[in-house]
Amino acid sequence: MAARKRVFDLLRTIDVASCRCPAHSHRGHFQVSDVTPTKDYAFEIKCSTVRYGLGVTREVGMDLVNLGAKNVCVMTDSNLVHLSPVKAVLNSLTKNGVNYQVYDKVRVEPTDSSFKEAIKFAKAGSFDSFLAVGGGSVMDTCKAANLYYCDPAAEFLDYVNAPVGKGKPVEVQLKPMIAIPTTSGTGSETTGVSIFDYEAIHAKTGISHAALRPILALIDPLHTLSLPEKVANFAGFDIFCHALESFTAIPYNERGPAPANPALRPSYQGSNPISDVWARFCLQTLRQYFARSVYNADDIDARSGMHLAATMAGVGIGNAGVHLCHGLAYPIAGLVKDYTPGDYGESPIIPHGLSVVLTAPGVFRYTGASDPDKHLEAAAILGADVSNKKQADAGAVLADTIIKYMDKMQIADGLAGVGYERGDIPALVRGALPQGRLLALSPLPQSEEDLSRILEDSMTVY
Numbered sequence: 244m245a246a247r248k249r250v251f252d253l254l255r256t257i258d259v260a261s262c263r264c265p266a267h268s269h270r271g272h273f274q275v276s277d278v279t280p281t282k283d284y285a286f287e288i289k290c291s292t293v294r295y296g297l298g299v300t301r302e303v304g305m306d307l308v309n310l311g312a313k314n315v316c317v318m319t320d321s322n323l324v325h326l327s328p329v330k331a332v333l334n335s336l337t338k339n340g341v342n343y344q345v346y347d348k349v350r351v352e353p354t355d356s357s358f359k360e361a362i363k364f365a366k367a368g369s370f371d372s373f374l375a376v377g378g379g380s381v382m383d384t385c386k387a388a389n390l391y392y393c394d395p396a397a398e399f400l401d402y403v404n405a406p407v408g409k410g411k412p413v414e415v416q417l418k419p420m421i422a423i424p425t426t427s428g429t430g431s432e433t434t435g436v437s438i439f440d441y442e443a444i445h446a447k448t449g450i451s452h453a454a455l456r457p458i459l460a461l462i463d464p465l466h467t468l469s470l471p472e473k474v475a476n477f478a479g480f481d482i483f484c485h486a487l488e489s490f491t492a493i494p495y496n497e498r499g500p501a502p503a504n505p506a507l508r509p510s511y512q513g514s515n516p517i518s519d520v521w522a523r524f525c526l527q528t529l530r531q532y533f534a535r536s537v538y539n540a541d542d543i544d545a546r547s548g549m550h551l552a553a554t555m556a557g558v559g560i561g562n563a564g565v566h567l568c569h570g571l572a573y574p575i576a577g578l579v580k581d582y583t584p585g586d587y588g589e590s591p592i593i594p595h596g597l598s599v600v601l602t603a604p605g606v607f608r609y610t611g612a613s614d615p616d617k618h619l620e621a622a623a624i625l626g627a628d629v630s631n632k633k634q635a636d637a638g639a640v641l642a643d644t645i646i647k648y649m650d651k652m653q654i655a656d657g658l659a660g661v662g663y664e665r666g667d668i669p670a671l672v673r674g675a676l677p678q679g680r681l682l683a684l685s686p687l688p689q690s691e692e693d694l695s696r697i698l699e700d701s702m703t704v705y
């Protein structure tokens with residue numbers, strides 16, 4: 244039945260999208276319909292320019308000179324400002340005679356208040372460029388600071404994703420932003436996405452527009468040598484879920500409607516053959532290097548491999564998107580009770596990578612039926628023997644494979660392991676509902692009852 248539907252969809256797609264040129268159109272005189280198709284028929288891949296290499300940070304001062312930068316807003320956090328990544332950056336700026344001011348008060352897992360503090364700092368200066376040195380928290384904060392610096396009259400919620408905010412498209416010209424990631428996880432250096440915890444609803448949301456994307460990402464694995472074990476571990480599971488979710492997201496040509504204008508095509512477009520290449524690469528890298536990189540801080544090959552994989556997965560999610568693990572993770576992180584994992588300070592926190600992987604087994608058990616071949620392929624790349632596995636078991640096979648990784652990396656035993664009880668499930672479901680943009684990318688539609696069942700299934704994992 245599904246195959247038959249795919250054939251009809253394909254024929255419809257060919258009808259609306261075929262080349263009009265007689266040399267390539269095989270039915271003679273195809274016309275491109277003027278009617279906007281109900282399903283999309285195209286996808287596009289956008290990405291920051293990426294430069295990868297050990298020690299490549301030394302070039303950032305020259306990049307800023309090449310841009311004609313006269314005063315750079317450098318953003319980082321209060322921990323990194325004392326560590327070698329920031330020192331390497333500031334050395335390069337000084338050596339190349341670039342003026343800068345440092346903002347080092349980025350909050351780990353930022354909130355709307357911490358974004359507003361950073362925006363205030365930017366507005367008080369006179370900057371012609373932005374430079375983020377840090378993990379996702381720093382890069383996301385820097386994107387927001389650049390946006391509101393360039394549109395000083397905007398209200399904060401104007402650009403925040405609907406339904407929390409107004410989801411206004413970015414039409415002002417932003418200043419050039421360079422990103423230097425120091426964790427191996429978010430891929431934020433390649434995406435037009437900026438995530439924060441909206442305190443009023445205790446759930447994460449964000450700002451999403453291609454204009455936020457850094458113009459250049461310097462991927463320097465040297466920075467990852469100082470990553471604490473837990474940060475390497477949780478950020479690694481962020482890559483893990485980015486790869487699995489973008490690989491299994493609803494296919495781009497089953498998501499709809501097609502936009503009336505290509506400029507309106509969303510950043511998150513569903514799985515597609517190009518994002519799939521990045522996802523497969525990441526899954527292979529995770530199999531090879533994930534555990535090594537977490538448990539051996541000086542294993543430069545493993546840490547470099549993970550650093551590259553994070554960027555690769557960023558290209559994948561930046562265009563394909565993520566779905567249920569991330570949609571559910573936002574309230575899981577936002578409603579944290581008193582869990583403190585270590586390596587993230589004293590305040591309660593469920594770091595992003597941990598919040599996404601806790602439901603991963605339950606999510607992929609649920610989505611397995613949407614495309615058993617892809618779920619089995621992902622499990623096989625991650626090391627499972629799928630030779631005698633039935634299609635009907637694809638979701639369970641991938642879930643078991645994920646659990647093996649979680650066990651090896653000593654991840655808490657599901658939602659109960661980070662302090663949640665069954666009675667918290669309705670609040671977690673309510674917190675996930677505003678993530679409609681992500682939930683819509685799930686390969687299977689889901690009701691509130693389905694989300695509850697996935698959360699129930701995630702209370703314990705082992």
Ligand SMILES: NC(=O)c1ccc[n+]([C@@H]2O[C@H](COP(=O)([O-])OP(=O)(O)OC[C@H]3O[C@@H](n4cnc5c(N)ncnc54)[C@H](O)[C@@H]3O)[C@@H](O)[C@H]2O)c1
Nearest residue numbers: 322352378379380425426429431434436438466469470595
């Ligand atoms: N924009 C996107 O596309 C995107 C995607 C996924 C996640 N995110 C967001 O990113 C945030 C998480 O970012 P993250 O996982 O990169 O971690 P992070 O930026 O929150 O940093 C975590 C901790 O690690 C420390 N740290 C970072 N690099 C270090 C280094 N090289 N050496 C020593 N310590 C270091 C930081 O100081 C901090 O204490 C979350 O808010 C999440 O929602 C954004």
Ligand SMILES: [Fe+2]
Nearest residue numbers: 429481485599
């Ligand atoms: Fe993520």
